[in-house]
Amino acid sequence: MFRLHLAALAAVTLLATAARAGDVDLSEWPDHTAISVAGGTSVTYPSHSPFTLWEVGKSDELDPPTEARAALFLPDGASADRPAPAVVLLHGAAGVLSARELTYGAQFAEMGVAALVVDAFGARRDRASGFIDRLLNITETMVIADAYAGLRYLDSLPQVDGERVALMGFSYGGMSTMLAAFEQTAATLSPDGLRFAAHISFYGPCLARFDDKTATGAPVLLLAGAKDAIVDPERCNEVVEDLREGGAEAEFVVYEDAYHQWDGRFGGPRMIGRNLAPCAFNVNESGVVRDTFTFLPMSGPFLRKVILGACVESEGYLIGRDDAVRARSNDAVGAFLMKAFNGKEG
Numbered sequence: 001m002f003r004l005h006l007a008a009l010a011a012v013t014l015l016a017t018a019a020r021a022g023d024v025d026l027s028e029w030p031d032h033t034a035i036s037v038a039g040g041t042s043v044t045y046p047s048h049s050p051f052t053l054w055e056v057g058k059s060d061e062l063d064p065p066t067e068a069r070a071a072l073f074l075p076d077g078a079s080a081d082r083p084a085p086a087v088v089l090l091h092g093a094a095g096v097l098s099a100r101e102l103t104y105g106a107q108f109a110e111m112g113v114a115a116l117v118v119d120a121f122g123a124r125r126d127r128a129s130g131f132i133d134r135l136l137n138i139t140e141t142m143v144i145a146d147a148y149a150g151l152r153y154l155d156s157l158p159q160v161d162g163e164r165v166a167l168m169g170f171s172y173g174g175m176s177t178m179l180a181a182f183e184q185t186a187a188t189l190s191p192d193g194l195r196f197a198a199h200i201s202f203y204g205p206c207l208a209r210f211d212d213k214t215a216t217g218a219p220v221l222l223l224a225g226a227k228d229a230i231v232d233p234e235r236c237n238e239v240v241e242d243l244r245e246g247g248a249e250a251e252f253v254v255y256e257d258a259y260h261q262w263d264g265r266f267g268g269p270r271m272i273g274r275n276l277a278p279c280a281f282n283v284n285e286s287g288v289v290r291d292t293f294t295f296l297p298m299s300g301p302f303l304r305k306v307i308l309g310a311c312v313e314s315e316g317y318l319i320g321r322d323d324a325v326r327a328r329s330n331d332a333v334g335a336f337l338m339k340a341f342n343g344k345e346g
Contacts, residue, residue, distance in 0.1 A: 022161060023342045024085060024112045026334035032263075032326065037102040039109060040071035040117065047149035049124060049142045052298060053188045053287030056145075066124065068146045068153075071102060071117040073109035078159035085164035085341040086114035088150045088196070090143055090173025092261070093135060093273070095121045099265040100170060113337075114160050116153070118146045135172075136301045136308075141189075143169075143176040148190040155194060164341045166198040168333070171230075171261065174204020178222070179283075181243060183214040188287060198340035200333055203228055203260050206236040208281040208289070215246035221336045222251065223329050225258025227269075229317040232277045253332055259320035263329070268320025279311035 047068035048056075055062040078084040087108055089101045096102065096119050105115035120143040121134050128137040147167055155162030169177035179185050181199040199220045206222075220243050224231040236252050243250040255262070259269045280292040289298040291307040298304050338344070 022082065022085070022164075024338065026111055026113070026338050027331075029327075029330045029334065030107050030110045032099075032103050032107060033323075035103060035106050035110065037098055037106045039106055040073050040102060043070050043072045043116075043153070044068060045070070045149055045153040047123070047146045049127075050145060051139055051300060052141050052289045053185060053283065054289075054299075056141075056188050056287065066142075066145075068149050069119045069123045070146075070150060071096075071105060071119070073105040073115040073117070074159055075109045075112045075114060077112070078114060080158035083159055083161040084112055084114045085166075085197075085337075086116065086154050086160050087166045087168050087337070088147050088154070089115060089117045090147060090167070090169035090176050091117070091119065091121070092169075092171035092173055093131070095119070095134075097265060100261075100263055104168070104263075113341075114154065114157075116150050118143070118150055120146050136305050139304070140172065140176040140179060143173060144180045144185060145189050147176065147180060147196075148186070148194070151190065151194050151196060152192070162194065164197050166200065166337055166340060167196040168200040168202070169204060170202045170263075171204060174201035174222075175207060176204075177201045178204055178206065178220070178239060179208060181215055181218060181220045181248060182210050182212070182246065183216050184210060184212050184283070184285070184287070186216045198337060200336065202263070202329070203231055205230050205276050205279075206232060206239045207276060207279050208283055209239065209242055210283045212285050213242045213246040215243050215248035215250075217247050219336070219340060220248050220250040221253070221332065223253050223255070223332065225260060225262060225325070226254050226256045227258060227318065228260040230260055230273075230275050230277050235277075235280070255325050255328060258322055258325040259318045261319040262322040262325040264319060264321050266319065266321055269318040270320070271316045272319055273316040275313040275315060275317050276308075276311075277317075278313055279308065
């Protein structure tokens with residue numbers, strides 16, 4: 001009887017261990033100043049390029065097929081028997097940065113999480129190559145299309161657990177990450193039902209709100225600096241409330257002494273760009289994006305230029321690298337993802 005009891009206990013322990021075999025520990029991050037980003041592999045996968053959600057599926061002219069480009073980081077030991085969770089990373093307006101997106105990708109891989117660093121600008125060099133032209137011709141909807149196509153790509157890999165893939169973006173990519181958390185976006189760009197397990201926005205401007213506030217249900221984390229002029233905290237709190245109303249757990253964390261791009265290449269603070277914070281957009285149930293001041297539809301590069309020209313402030317915003325803030329945001333992201341991936345508090 002005693003032997004049977006021990007055998008049963010051993011079986012329960014084995015099952016419990018197997019159930020938790022895919023857990024990851026993101027509580028201690030590798031040193032970002034010393035980590036090598038050389039482990040990424042260049043990959044391509046099918047995507048498309050709709051200007052807004054309204055154009056999706058209308059025609060090849062309005063929604064042309066596009067070969068997405070990305071860098072894939074796979075952790076050691078990931079296999080069909082032990083598939084790893086993953087993070088899709090979306091770059092900012094400056095494109096993929098070695099010090100930011102690629103470094104995070106390498107850090108995730110070292111901690112046992114696969115990473116796909118999307119290069120939405122690199123995949124669309126025929127549309128624009130200069131900084132301003134990229135922002136006028138390569139929209140956040142195209143970036144999100146690459147993100148959901150990247151989710152499908154990761155789901156096809158035996159080494160990756162397609163049900164545990166998070167989306168994480170920076171600035172322009174952070175804004176895209178927020179938009180991707182609404183079910184209208186997900187259903188339009190991922191009609192097969194694949195959804196991200198979590199969404200993380202690093203200092204993404206909170207510019208657009210949806211008439212249909214239904215969220216995908218995945219948790220959302222917004223991170224921003226109190227000294228970041230391009231992130232309006234009042235607007236971000238409105239977006240957070242929209243997401244909560246739509247059924248998502250959403251949190252907005254503000255770091256008191258942080259500027260924009262605290263995890264970038266440069267110290268600071270120093271002034272760059274133009275400030276998008278005064279801009280405000282509405283997405284209706286048909287996927288049409290309108291400026292809330294002029295009511296013009298953002299239906300192409302020309303009108304996008306007109307709309308942005310009317311709302312953007314000529315004075316830029318301050319950026320400044322801060323490794324102490326980066327360590328704090330790492331802690332927040334690690335705890336958030338451990339809860340999403342492991343099903344428990346980090």
